[in-house]
Amino acid sequence: MSDVRRRAPLGRDYFERLYERSDDPWGFETSAYERAKYRRTLEALDNRRFHRALEVGCSIGVFTALLAPRCDELVAIDVSERAIARARARLAGVPGVRLVRAGIPAELPPGPFDLIVCSEVLYYLTADVLRNAAAALEEALAPGGTLLAVHWTEPTRHYPLQGDEVHDLLTGQLNLDLTYSLREQHFRLDRWEQA
Numbered sequence: 001m002s003d004v005r006r007r008a009p010l011g012r013d014y015f016e017r018l019y020e021r022s023d024d025p026w027g028f029e030t031s032a033y034e035r036a037k038y039r040r041t042l043e044a045l046d047n048r049r050f051h052r053a054l055e056v057g058c059s060i061g062v063f064t065a066l067l068a069p070r071c072d073e074l075v076a077i078d079v080s081e082r083a084i085a086r087a088r089a090r091l092a093g094v095p096g097v098r099l100v101r102a103g104i105p106a107e108l109p110p111g112p113f114d115l116i117v118c119s120e121v122l123y124y125l126t127a128d129v130l131r132n133a134a135a136a137l138e139e140a141l142a143p144g145g146t147l148l149a150v151h152w153t154e155p156t157r158h159y160p161l162q163g164d165e166v167h168d169l170l171t172g173q174l175n176l177d178l179t180y181s182l183r184e185q186h187f188r189l190d191r192w193e194q195a
Helices: 012-021 032-043 060-072 082-089 127-140 163-173
Strands: 050-056 071-078 097-101 113-119 141-152 175-183 186-191
Touching: 012 082, 032 060, 032 113, 032 141, 032 186, 050 060, 050 141, 060 071, 060 082, 060 097, 060 113, 071 082, 082 097, 113 127, 127 141, 127 163, 141 163, 163 186
Parallel strands: 050 071, 050 113, 071 097, 113 141
Antiparallel strands: 141 186, 175 186
């Protein structure tokens, strides 16, 4: 399988083409899998409220709308301008939400954030870029902050990394405590926190 996997990160053009063909390429609005993953992701946050949060890879803003009521301020980013435009329409009038077209690690908004969520986005990076992104995400955390990652774990042929590779790399690199871990049939969710 490794011979068909990409050796470079999937860039902005790849995602713009996807959103040009479909308003919701992964079925975020309709998929039972997505609903279950969103529910488990919110449960992993233990009903906490966050002052300032960052969502990396917000896509069309479906999970953003669920996370926003738990945050005083939520910065949600995506590399696709088409996705951000759809998210802006969905979240128009929702207080405290700022949507930005940006990628990581180079365009990471300045912290600190007391919550960073990366849902099904980090396997589009190569291992080297992910290492840089992990360092930047950790640096952007506020003292006592939480980093939560959730990724599809079924095999993929065209992404630079697999879901388990992402989580294993994060676990090996982050200087944070792994405080919660969940594996379901199709995804893995891990939560790290600063001591």
